[in-house]
Every structure is written in structure tokens, then in C-alpha cells.
Amino acid sequence: MHPNAFGCPPQPGRLFSLRDYSGGHLFAEALRNAHNIQTLDIGDVEVLLSQCPSFDSVLCEFARLKQVKFSGLGLFSAALLEKLRSRPRNIELLGVGTHIQAILHSLRPHGCTLEVLALEGCFSPPTALETSVFPHVHTLVLGGYAPPLSTMAKAFPNVRIGRFHNFRPSWNAAKAFEWVEWPSLDTIEISALLPLASPVRHVRLGAGLILNPHTPSETVSCLLAILQRTRPVVFSFTISGTPPGFFDGLVAEVRSVRYLEMTRINTLNDNTGLFLADALSGICGLPLLAVGLGRVRGIEPSVSDMDARAAAMIADMLPTVWK
Numbered sequence: 001m002h003p004n005a006f007g008c009p010p011q012p013g014r015l016f017s018l019r020d021y022s023g024g025h026l027f028a029e030a031l032r033n034a035h036n037i038q039t040l041d042i043g044d045v046e047v048l049l050s051q052c053p054s055f056d057s058v059l060c061e062f063a064r065l066k067q068v069k070f071s072g073l074g075l076f077s078a079a080l081l082e083k084l085r086s087r088p089r090n091i092e093l094l095g096v097g098t099h100i101q102a103i104l105h106s107l108r109p110h111g112c113t114l115e116v117l118a119l120e121g122c123f124s125p126p127t128a129l130e131t132s133v134f135p136h137v138h139t140l141v142l143g144g145y146a147p148p149l150s151t152m153a154k155a156f157p158n159v160r161i162g163r164f165h166n167f168r169p170s171w172n173a174a175k176a177f178e179w180v181e182w183p184s185l186d187t188i189e190i191s192a193l194l195p196l197a198s199p200v201r202h203v204r205l206g207a208g209l210i211l212n213p214h215t216p217s218e219t220v221s222c223l224l225a226i227l228q229r230t231r232p233v234v235f236s237f238t239i240s241g242t243p244p245g246f247f248d249g250l251v252a253e254v255r256s257v258r259y260l261e262m263t264r265i266n267t268l269n270d271n272t273g274l275f276l277a278d279a280l281s282g283i284c285g286l287p288l289l290a291v292g293l294g295r296v297r298g299i300e301p302s303v304s305d306m307d308a309r310a311a312a313m314i315a316d317m318l319p320t321v322w323k
Helices: 024-031 045-051 054-060 075-083 100-106 149-155 217-230 246-253 272-283 303-317
Strands: 039-042 067-071 090-097 116-122 139-145 161-168 187-190 202-205 234-239 259-265 290-296
Touching: 024 054, 045 054, 045 075, 054 075, 067 075, 075 100, 090 100, 100 116, 202 217, 217 246, 246 272, 272 303
Parallel strands: 039 067, 067 090, 090 116, 116 139, 139 161, 161 187, 187 202, 202 234, 234 259, 259 290
Antiparallel strands: none
């Protein structure tokens, strides 16, 4: 159900039409007999529940839900999650806002069945985290403010895939951080520097950690410290220029990397040959088995020729790579 499902006709002078939920109760009554619904996706769910309360009792009675996705949450939404008759395995909550405490409390009844959990758009950290443990969650997505990493590791002890989007607080190089063990993790995607100390198989740097020549030296040092402790076999990142000391530190401190996936952001004055010569000469000391080289915003005229030269350069400079 899209946010504009109950939109009024466009009005002069208004960019967006108003929403009229006066007929919403008719749709709610029609849904009372929809006993086999397995996926529930509602945008702006808080507005819907506040202006058309009859939806609450209808949605609570769905008994076969496997996946729930809500956007624009609040206290009405939290109450609905807690009263759900079904126990969905996948719950995605976008736009949690300042209601993270109520949302975490509402998830307690789903602790024994939940496998995938996404909490995005958290505008404030919770004052305290419920002591509930979610032992079956294998994929966790966190966006914005969230409880401390150590607390999350205890609440989700068996997570295999962790995606931390714009996770707060970011690393403060001037402040000592306590390294956190989260042994279950296999793959992580981070957009901010996190004090994770457990080995993982795959580390991917998200949009908040795009490397460039102006990346602060403190950020480079902290990132290398994380990689040294997580010891990834696969390392994926996006780069728009060579950060000073990054590749040297990677070779010296992160000898575990065997598969490197590098996505390059082109610029108008970008020289592919010089960039590759600089980057690849920096990583030729790693015992790599495979290198993936990608490009975004490609503007060079002879892309295929440059790709061929890049492949040849990789093969010549990295003797351990599979040919």
C-alpha cells in the first residue's frame, strides 16, 4: 500500500495532494477476509493507523505473514507490531525516526522466529536496550543511530550478514574505543568506522567510506586497524583517488586479503593508466587470487580498450592472480 493510495485529486498550488482516509475503513473491512496474505508492505503506516484506526484490528489478525515492511513508523506502528498474531521471519522498518525504543520493545514477541531485521532511519539512539535476544536473526540492517555495537552483538548473537548504513556514532580518532567481538559475523558492509575485532570473510565499505586523495590520515589509520582485526578474505571498496598511505598499509597490515573488489569513480581529468599503475603497484605485495575492477560514471571514449589494458596490467603486475 503506497503512501498515496488514499490521495486526493491534485489541487492548484500544491506540490503534493492531500490524503483522504475517510474511505479507508471500507478497504479495511474488505481485508478482513484476506486470510492468506503473506507479505505486508505499507508506506507511511503511522499516518494510516492514526487516521483510520480500523486497519489496526484487521492487520493484527493476519495469521500467515512471512514478511512485513513498514515505512514512516511511530507509536501506533509499534503497538501494531507487538499485537501481530503472526510471527513473520522478515521485518523491515524504514523511517524509525525517534521511536527506536518503542520499536525494539514491540519486537520482543518475535524473538523466536525473526530471521531478517532491518531498522533504518533511526534519528536517536535508544536510552536502553531490552534484554531480549534474537537467536535466529542471520541478517541485520541498521541505519542511523543504534545501540552500541557491544549491545547489538549480545542481542543478535548469530548474525551472519551485517549491513551498517550511516551507523552512529562514527569513529573518533581522538577517543579510545573498546574493540567489540562479534564472532558470528561473516559479511559486513560499513558506512562508518566501527570498532569490530572479530574475523570476517568479507568487508565492504559503503557510501560513507568512499576513499579519495583527501581522506583524512586518521580515517585511513582507523580503517586499516579495523581491517587488521577483521582479517577479511574479500575486501570491496569504492575509490576516486589514492589516499596517502592506504595501499602501503593494506599490504603491510592486511595480509589476509585474497579477493579484491575495487570500484573506481571517474572524473573528467581522470587518467585510467596512471590510476591503475598507482593503485596496482600499491597492492602487488598482496597474495591475491582475483581482482575485480569496476567503474561508475564512466566517461572515457574507448572503454573496452582501456578495460583490456587494465586486465593486461593486472595480469602483469600481480603474478598470483588467476589468469
